[in-house]
Amino acid sequence: MKLFASTTSPYARKVRIMLIEHGLEHEFVTESLADPNSNVNRLNPLGKVPLLQRDDGEQLFNSPMIAEYIDSFAISPLIPSDADLRWQVQRWHALGDGIVDAVVTRMLEGRRPVDKQSSAVIKRQEGKVAAALKFADEHYSGGEFLVADQFSLADIAFAVAIEYTDFRYQHNWQENYPRLSEWLGIISQRVPFKKTIPPNE
Secondary structure (H helix, E strand, O other): OEEEEOOOOHHHHHHHHHHHHHOOOOEEEEOOOOOOOOHHHHHOOOOOOOEEEOOOOOEEEOHHHHHHHHHOOOOOOOOOOOHHHHHHHHHHHHHHHHHHHHHHHHHHHHOOOHHHOOHHHHHHHHHHHHHHHHHHHHHOOOOOOOOOOOOOHHHHHHHHHHHHHHHHOOOOHHHOOHHHHHHHHHHOOOHHHHHOOOOOO
16 A cells, blocks of 8 residues: 655544554655645545555545545454444544644635735634534543543544644643643554654644
8 A cells, every 4th residue: 555645744644643553564655735746636636635545556535534444454443343432433533633624724824925814714713623622621531542441543533633733723722621631642652643743844
């Protein structure tokens, strides 16, 4: 398998962590979406990362889909087969992706020329992040993992989202949510998280 992605993409980082957690052999190919001739722009009609190319040459895109595909090879799945646990994991997954979506939108708006930026757009995205963190804190049981007593895609997706928030939208959320901060401090010590820390750029 080949994974085409940028080193700073949180969507790709989620997938990379899953690949490492499962010990699946793969080649990581760094891509720049600014390059019109990149593999991603050539192979993915949506022009987004991550893009996973199977050994038979078939392309898979959209990180939730890729996550499902990767997990189908696992001896110990990160997405539970039990229906109740599965939707709980996928809710945390969706919450994490939603936070990332808001942080990315906020970042891109902030990169526009100052006279063209919309403070309303920025505040709306910041409000989404705040609401998501509040929801997460209210639904966090205080345990080692977010769902039941097992490490899962819920932990990966949500931890990646919070770390991306710290990367692109630094603010002191830890003061309001010390339990989540403590949880993140433990989860982020896992080897796959350390191996996929984005470069500071």
